[in-house]
Amino acid sequence: xxxxxxxxxDLIKKQIEGFDTEAEARTEGTIVSVMDGIARIHGLSExxxxxxxxxxxxxxxxxxxxxxxxxxxxxxxxxxxxKEGDTAKCTGRILDVPVGPELLGRVVDALGAPIDGKxxxxxxxMGPIERQAPGVIERKSVDxxxxxxxxxxxxxxxxxxxxxxxxxxxxxxxxxxxxxxxxINQKGKDVKCIYVAVGQxxxxxxxxxxKLEEFxxxxxxxxxxxxxxxxxxxxxxxxxxxxxxxxxxxxxxxxALIIYDDLTKQAWAYRQVSLLLxxxxxxxxxxxxxxxxxxxxxxxxxRVNAEFVERMTNGKVKGKTGSLTAYPIIETQEGDVSAFVPxxxxxxxxxxxxxxTDLFNSGNRPAIDAGLSVSxxxxxxxxxxxxxxxxxxxxxxxxxxxxxxxxxxxxxxxxGTRKQLERGARVTALMTQxxxxxxxxxELAFSxxxxxEGFLDDxxxxxxxxxxxxxxxxxxxxxxxxxxxINDNGDYNDDIAAxxxxxxxxxxxxxxx
Amino acid sequence: xxxxxxxxxxxxxxxxxxxxxxxxxxxxxxxLDFMSVVASxxxxxxxxxxxxxxxxxxxxxxxxxxxxxxxDAEKNLVNLLSENDxxxxxxxxxxxxxxxxxxxxxxxxALVSSAKxxxxxxxDEISKALKKRLGRDVKLKVSVDESLLGGAIIRAGDLVxxxxxxxxxxxxxxxxxx
Numbered sequence: 047x048x049x050x051x052x053x054x055x056d057l058i059k060k061q062i063e064g065f066d067t068e069a070e071a072r073t074e075g076t077i078v079s080v081m082d083g084i085a086r087i088h089g090l091s092e093x094x095x096x097x098x099x100x101x102x103x104x105x106x107x108x109x110x111x112x113x114x115x116x117x118x119x120x121x122x123x124x125x126x127x128x129k130e131g132d133t134a135k136c137t138g139r140i141l142d143v144p145v146g147p148e149l150l151g152r153v154v155d156a157l158g159a160p161i162d163g164k165x166x167x168x169x170x171x172m173g174p175i176e177r178q179a180p181g182v183i184e185r186k187s188v189d190x191x192x193x194x195x196x197x198x199x200x201x202x203x204x205x206x207x208x209x210x211x212x213x214x215x216x217x218x219x220x221x222x223x224x225x226x227x228x229x230i231n232q233k234g235k236d237v238k239c240i241y242v243a244v245g246q247x248x249x250x251x252x253x254x255x256x257k258l259e260e261f262x263x264x265x266x267x268x269x270x271x272x273x274x275x276x277x278x279x280x281x282x283x284x285x286x287x288x289x290x291x292x293x294x295x296x297x298x299x300x301x302a303l304i305i306y307d308d309l310t311k312q313a314w315a316y317r318q319v320s321l322l323l324x325x326x327x328x329x330x331x332x333x334x335x336x337x338x339x340x341x342x343x344x345x346x347x348x349r350v351n352a353e354f355v356e357r358m359t360n361g362k363v364k365g366k367t368g369s370l371t372a373y374p375i376i377e378t379q380e381g382d383v384s385a386f387v388p389x390x391x392x393x394x395x396x397x398x399x400x401x402x403t404d405l406f407n408s409g410n411r412p413a414i415d416a417g418l419s420v421s422x423x424x425x426x427x428x429x430x431x432x433x434x435x436x437x438x439x440x441x442x443x444x445x446x447x448x449x450x451x452x453x454x455x456x457x458x459x460x461x462g463t464r465k466q467l468e469r470g471a472r473v474t475a476l477m478t479q480x481x482x483x484x485x486x487x488x489e490l491a492f493s494x495x496x497x498x499e500g501f502l503d504d505x506x507x508x509x510x511x512x513x514x515x516x517x518x519x520x521x522x523x524x525x526x527x528x529x530x531x532i533n534d535n536g537d538y539n540d541d542i543a544a545x546x547x548x549x550x551x552x553x554x555x556x557x558x559x
Numbered sequence: 560x561x562x563x564x565x566x567x568x569x570x571x572x573x574x575x576x577x578x579x580x581x582x583x584x585x586x587x588x589x590x591l592d593f594m595s596v597v598a599s600x601x602x603x604x605x606x607x608x609x610x611x612x613x614x615x616x617x618x619x620x621x622x623x624x625x626x627x628x629x630x631d632a633e634k635n636l637v638n639l640l641s642e643n644d645x646x647x648x649x650x651x652x653x654x655x656x657x658x659x660x661x662x663x664x665x666x667x668x669a670l671v672s673s674a675k676x677x678x679x680x681x682x683d684e685i686s687k688a689l690k691k692r693l694g695r696d697v698k699l700k701v702s703v704d705e706s707l708l709g710g711a712i713i714r715a716g717d718l719v720x721x722x723x724x725x726x727x728x729x730x731x732x733x734x735x736x737x
Binding site: 069070071072073074075088089090091092104114115135 | 562564565710714716717718719720721722726730733
């Protein structure tokens with residue numbers, strides 16, 4: 047790019063003219079020790095908790111421990127060049143990150159600085175990373191669906207906009223895959239997505255960004271990454287930074303989805319910081335406020351009412367509610383959900399999606415355990431048609447699991463039991479879904495309808511997914527308008543049921559799968 | 560440093576309360592000045608840190624070093640500090656004692672470093688302005704630091720008022736870089 051010299055001179059002139067030449071009054075302290083990313087500072091008598099501190103090498107710190115004669119601060123970023131005896135200045139600023147739509151499509155670090163090599167981000171606003179969650183009066187109950195496009199989830203553990211639904215499971219059970227599918231499914235739905243990667247390999251994050259770009263999902267997504275090699279302070283702050291970016295959209299009457307991948311590693315990072323600050327360790331060596339660490343974070347994901355949005359935008363946006371939906375991810379060890387951090391986060395969230403290693407290994411992907419997965423408010427937010435058709439599937443699966451365990455010992459089964467087992471096996475097969483292929487409401491409705499009305503009963507179990515894909519492509523080509531009308535309004539009545547039934551009968555009579 | 564402050568605080572406070580009650584704050588202030596100079600001398604530090612200096616011999620040596628300038632109460636203080644292995648705290652105790660003394664007298668010490676030597680009128684003006692800002696009498700300690708290029712920096716406790724050319728230039732640098 048050709049730079050215009052006068053333009054730059056003007057810019058510099060403006061900067062110099064606008065430069066405040068008043069004498070600067072500040073409080074200063076002296077660094078006593080620097081170790082493991084923690085600086086102890088003597089002095090700084092007027093420092094605030096959570097205030098940014100500027101070190102002599104230009105790096106910033108965050109004051110966390112205010113003690114009688116010293117301040118414990120974590121160094122954000124590079125602590126090379128900070129040494130004992132250096133001065134540290136108060137900045138009078140609580141830590142904040144850039145927010146706004148300019149960040150969409152970018153990969154940034156925990157302080158909002160771009161790390162994707164695409165140049166600077168030209169945001170105009172900053173948001174504090176620690177903020178009080180909206181109060182009781184400012185909230186609105188959850189009544190819009192947040193569709194993931196995953197059959198098993200939308201039918202059995204539905205999530206509403208503004209809800210917090212935990213994704214929990216061992217390593218390698220497809221937790222991230224569920225979350226990425228949910229992001230891809232938001233295409234064209236005007237939902238902004240934020241993917242917060244905490245303590246992951248840089249290669250995994252790069253892979254996820256590439257996948258999101260491939261499916262055109264990066265244009266409405268912000269990726270906040272604090273990789274495994276970043277300091278623990280950054281890993282601890284990344285979820286708060288991502289939430290600040292999500293709140294920007296929520297407060298302007300838009301809908302946003304945030305994924306924390308994963309909060310276990312954030313808890314580890316916070317444990318490291320806390321122990322180095324010499325805060326007393328508690329259970330599993332976590333500090334005393336580990337519950338509050340996650341509860342104050344997840345409480346900020348909420349649905350807010352129109353008055354709140356109007357007040358936050360100074361009356362510019364009227365009559366629109368905003369929402370921030372959260373999918374926190376927790377990794378368990380050997381399926382142990384009763385460990386400290388998993389129980390904490392389970393009790394904070396509005397339900398959980400439990401992913402099971404055995405199901406995953408036996409090819410049921412996504413490996414959702416229908417018995418242990420619940421959603422506490424999602425039912426109120428389902429579209430009518432999915433609510434009507436999804437209930438049967440959940441019941442079929444629950445009965446099937448029980449009977450399947452029992453019938454292993456029985457050689458002779460009565461007609462009713464056998465039928466239920468066969469139905470269950472087919473529904474289980476139907477619930478498997480390939481990665482990166484989210485379904486629309488109408489398609490999901492047809493699949494569920496086929497299972498409920500017994501269209502699958504005479505299809506071989508290993509042919510179920512072929513049947514389904516053939517059926518869906520038939521419906522897509524032959525009944526496009528009908529499918530679109532279901533996608534758009536999600537109603538369900540006798541006419542719609544009759545039309546679906548006749549469509550499926552037509553398809554089945556052709557026998558082309 | 561912060562750990563030293565924490566350890567020195569109870570001693571400084573005890574000495575202050577005792578001196579304040581007896582009305583000899585200035586004498587104590589002077590003798591603490593003297594003792595801390597002795598204690599921070601490199602050779603003395605080395606001597607006191609040797610394991611051979613058992614508790615009492617350390618105190619005796621220190622008192623002898625001071626050459627009969629110490630009163631009974633001061634000698635007791637040295638013995639007590641030596642017993643608790645805290646003789647090295649003396650400079651810190653002095654700082655805290657002075658701060659407490661200044662506070663009780665409603666005065667504060669301010670260090671002014673300027674690029675050029677200040678005139679008497681300038682000094683008066685600075686102390687008047689500082690008195691208004693801090694609400695206390697100000698004892699100025701003036702020094703000259705040519706690296707500031709121009710203007711002055713005032714330090715009173717943790718508060719730093721930077722009106723130097725050097726400070727402004729570095730602020731200009733950081734605004735232009737960001």
